Amino acid sequence: MDKLQQIKLPIDKEFEEFRRLFDSSLQSSNSLLSEVLSYIKQRNGKMMRPILALLIAKLFGEINDSTLHAALSLELLHTASLVHDDVVDESDKRRGQSSVNAIYNNKVSVLVGDYMLATSLKHSAMTREITIVDLVACLGQNLSEGEIIQLANINASEFSEEVYYDVIRKKTAALFTASAEAGAISVHASDEMVKNARLFGEMIGIAFQIKDDIFDYYSSDEIGKPTGNDMREGKLTLPALYVLNTFDDEEMRKLALCIRSLDASDEDIARFIEYTKVKGGIEYARQAMVDYRNKALALLPQSAGQAVKDALTAYIDYVIERDK
Secondary structure (H helix, E strand, O other): OOHHHHHHHHHHHHHHHHHHHHHHHOOOOOHHHHHHHHHHHHOOOOOHHHHHHHHHHHHHOOOOHHHHHHHHHHHHHHHHHHHHHHHHOOOOEEOOEEOHHHHOOHHHHHHHHHHHHHHHHHHHHOOOOHHHHHHHHHHHHHHHHHHHHHHHHOOOOOOOHHHHHHHHHHOHHHHHHHHHHHHHHHOOOOHHHHHHHHHHHHHHHHHHHHHHHHHOOOOEOOOOEOOOHHHHOOOOOHHHHHHHHHOOOHHHHHHHHHHHOOOOOHHHHHHHHHHHHHOOHHHHHHHHHHHHHHHHHOOOOOOOOHHHHHHHHHHHHHHHHOOO
């Protein structure tokens, strides 16, 4: 049994129900819209966020229709945000395959993303939980704000880990936070349980993003992006921020500012990546990732069922051990 099978074991039946609901939500009588939605559906990822929502619901109660619609709402919002992100970033690849905007165009991508956002809100309403509707709406705000903070930070002269984590909390971590919180709310968990679920999701989301940032320092066709792809977009992540703030190297600080302003060549980026590796940036980021993993596991209730706790432990270990 591989790690993903182990993770889904306590929710196997419910996850299949979720998959059917997800597939049925991405349908339309319009031929172009149906074609694009089918393409998105075919290349959908491992659905880590819905799995988290279902596991957290199982941790505190029994998965119900509200749980399924909440998980679907969040996954649709997540998928729509990726479609829009590819337009903003002018990306032609997503998970190693052609992005929607590369196959169709930006107009189609934006409109399909909008359609999915509306469908997400529809399913949030179908939970019959106003708290979940509010959660989904706030998540949409956070995702947009995180993108804007990231864009604004490209022009900053400081190399702030605080800003880095602020962006993560409003983007990647926000999705995991909302998924865990919605799972708990859907089964009417206590306020304390909902709070711990929210924190658990945030810790996982931060670890997830740090792992993604580490990938950028190594080339992999499976990941779907070349080495230094984030830097080509002017983004400096945790490994780079650590070495810039730890070592007084004026030449590298100037190079980092060139990267942010999109003035660095491929050779400059390769040199900066090697410098970051040599100075221990990757090890620092990996340790931070493990620390967040441990903080998350400490939040799991002692009284919970062992099968679900084992699945959640496997879940976060998968997040930090995955190779793509």
